[in-house]
Amino acid sequence: GNSVTQMEGPVTLSEEAFLTINCTYTATGYPSLFWYVQYPGEGLQLLLKATKADDKGSNKGFEATYRKETTSFHLEKGSVQVSDSAVYFCALRISGTASKLTFGTGTRLQVTL
Amino acid sequence: DTAVSQTPKYLVTQMGNDKSIKCEQNLGHDTMYWYKQDSKKFLKIMFSYNNKELIINETVPNRFSPKSPDKAHLNLHINSLELGDSAVYFCASRQGAASYEQYFGPGTRLTVT
DSSP states (O other), X not given: OOEEEEOOSOEEEETTOOEEEOEEEEOSSOEEEEEEEEOTTSOEXXXXXXXXXXXXXXXXXXXXXXXXXXXXXXXXXXXXXXXXXXXXXXXXXXXXXXTOEEEOOOEEEEEEO | OOXXXXXXXXXXXXXXXXXXXXXXXXXXXXXXXXXXXXXXXXXXXXXXXXTTEEEEEOSOOTTEEEEEEETTEEEEEEOSOOGGGOEEEEEEEEOTTTOOOOEEOOOEEEEEO
16 A cells, blocks of 8 residues: 655754655555645645756745655755744555545644744 | 634533534635544644645544535534543534635534533
């Protein structure tokens, strides 16, 4: 079946530190990959996506590259801010499955001054 | 001009009761979803409707019954509530086959006592 594995949190960083949140996947088909972010008390928002191998998704300083050879989609940001504190979800979607998203367990990021 | 809205935001009720959560989207999307997020933040799809037709029905107890009166609404009715139903329930919507992004509502926190 399809599954997404994320690193356990919480991840605690000081402001301006470099962020990596690991995400690997297993899929029966050829997935599209996503990162969603959930700020406290809010619903999920799409942060970035990649639809084919070697694509790089980017938004708000965050980046992730679709690596088919390592089945990974790690999230990175060069310099985090306190406002980036949230829960980050990696997800995949296989085409033809009514756009069902399969999520990882989420990784909480806490950024301190 | 909220895109995906849910009511109520919080719901506290006793075991054995029946309750409903409502979802409305004003984006003109064809497809709507219900997700359940447990206390560990794990997010799992429950149902999906496309143009009022059920297209995804994951392994969910039949105490949960979705209803889509029209394309813009997808309600979730839960009978005989149990303690394990306590969670945050998210509604989401998506437009068409070409769009990958799902727009999420703010969530409904259900607490069963």
